[in-house]
Amino acid sequence: MPSVAQTEISYPRTDFPADLECHPLLIVDYAKVAAGDEKEIDTLYSACTNLGFFYLKNFGFEDKLEPMFEMGKATFSLDKEELMPFEQGDSGMSAGYKFAGSTNVDAKGNVDTVQFINVAKDDALAYPEVRQRTYPPTVNDRMSTVTSFIRQSDNVLQKLMKVLEIRIGLPKGTLAALHKEGDISGSESRVILKSAPGQKGYVPEGVGEDGNPAAAIGAHTDFGVLSMLHGRGCGGLQVLPPGTSKWQYIRPLPGHAVCNVGDTLSVYSGNIFKSNIHRVVPPPPPQDKDERWSLVYFIRPGFDNPLRPLLDKSDIVKAHAEKDPAMKAMPKDQTAGSWFKRRIVNQRAANRKGPETWAASRGTEHTPQAA
Ligand SMILES: O=C(O)CCC(=O)C(=O)O
Numbered sequence: 021m022p023s024v025a026q027t028e029i030s031y032p033r034t035d036f037p038a039d040l041e042c043h044p045l046l047i048v049d050y051a052k053v054a055a056g057d058e059k060e061i062d063t064l065y066s067a068c069t070n071l072g073f074f075y076l077k078n079f080g081f082e083d084k085l086e087p088m089f090e091m092g093k094a095t096f097s098l099d100k101e102e103l104m105p106f107e108q109g110d111s112g113m114s115a116g117y118k119f120a121g122s123t124n125v126d127a128k129g130n131v132d133t134v135q136f137i138n139v140a141k142d143d144a145l146a147y148p149e150v151r152q153r154t155y156p157p158t159v160n161d162r163m164s165t166v167t168s169f170i171r172q173s174d175n176v177l178q179k180l181m182k183v184l185e186i187r188i189g190l191p192k193g194t195l196a197a198l199h200k201e202g203d204i205s206g207s208e209s210r211v212i213l214k215s216a217p218g219q220k221g222y223v224p225e226g227v228g229e230d231g232n233p234a235a236a237i238g239a240h241t242d243f244g245v246l247s248m249l250h251g252r253g254c255g256g257l258q259v260l261p262p263g264t265s266k267w268q269y270i271r272p273l274p275g276h277a278v279c280n281v282g283d284t285l286s287v288y289s290g291n292i293f294k295s296n297i298h299r300v301v302p303p304p305p306p307q308d309k310d311e312r313w314s315l316v317y318f319i320r321p322g323f324d325n326p327l328r329p330l331l332d333k334s335d336i337v338k339a340h341a342e343k344d345p346a347m348k349a350m351p352k353d354q355t356a357g358s359w360f361k362r363r364i365v366n367q368r369a370a371n372r373k374g375p376e377t378w379a380a381s382r383g384t385e386h387t388p389q390a391a
Pocket residue numbers: 210212237242249256257298299300314315316
């Protein structure tokens with residue numbers, strides 16, 4: 021599959037600096053995984069059990085990305101009064117519009133500098149029936165574009181779940197059963213814009229705890245099972261490799277998505293699969309003058325499913341979870357929904373009481389919080 025879709029970029033931008041040190045990622049060829057190539061599945065397994073991040077190529081819907089960015093552009097062009105009725109709010113919902121500055125990015129109380137438009141999978145697939153919420157007209161007018169992106173992204177990530185579950189001894193279909201179509205879940209598409217300096221919507225970063233500019237999206241682990249991220253060539257995504265203290269850039273590669281393991285896959289697997297911490301910082305020069313777009317699909321379990329290591333389904337998971345202090349400390353009564361809501365509520369700047377609110381928003385990067 022040629023990687024044309026991402027190289028034919030028509031909006032003005034500069035290139036990510038060729039000489040900037042970046043963290044290398046393994047490259048997984050989706051077409052080979054889908055064809056059952058065990059060597060390729062070994063590469064995927066290795067990526068998910070180490071850094072938890074990898075590039076994915078040949079995923080087969082490269083043509084669905086630009087129409088999603090176009091939907092984002094139309095949405096972010098609306099006036100604030102038109103967008104705010106569709107805002108996420110402060111009670112733990114992710115679906116909807118998120119204005120720049122609505123979430124905290126650190127314990128100090130700095131706020132993010134990006135806008136999101138998130139569309140829940142359950143809403144898109146049921147449209148015009150409303151499962152979680154309604155969306156701006158710019159989304160409704162393009163719901164077939166959104167639905168097609170969600171379906172194809174979901175299929176790809178479901179396939180990766182399928183080949184990964186076998187490797188950890190889970191019976192076939194265990195993870196799919198936690199992601200049933202029609203269940204209300206946190207699965208969603210997201211278009212992200214960090215406006216360029218001087219543009220409408222631009223918000224400058226605050227001063228971080230170390231005196232450097234604060235992050236545009238604060239350090240976090242993702243909430244769900246797997247995330248699939250597409251850029252338009254602009255850098256700024258960084259990972260903190262386990263056991264190190266130096267943030268490292270991920271190089272944008274045309275035609276390649278960046279995928280990563282999230283908290284719920286880490287927990288279900290007894291922490292065999294790693295949900296690694298990452299953040300977005302202002303793009304490195306010369307891209308600091310550009311607008312930065314990204315597009316993500318998150319696959320997340322149905323809200324009502326319990327969230328704990330799947331001990332009774334696999335001896336491999338059981339043996340691993342029993343050796344892992346964070347997994348042993350997992351509260352027994354939490355669900356995928358309670359985990360998700362707790363993290364979102366405590367990230368919202370309006371809910372901040374102090375550094376303890378930031379601490380309460382954390383995922384598997386520290387000993388997990390109670391639900
Ligand atoms: O925009 C990016 O590069 C990353 C976004 C991200 O980490 C997220 O939305 O969870």
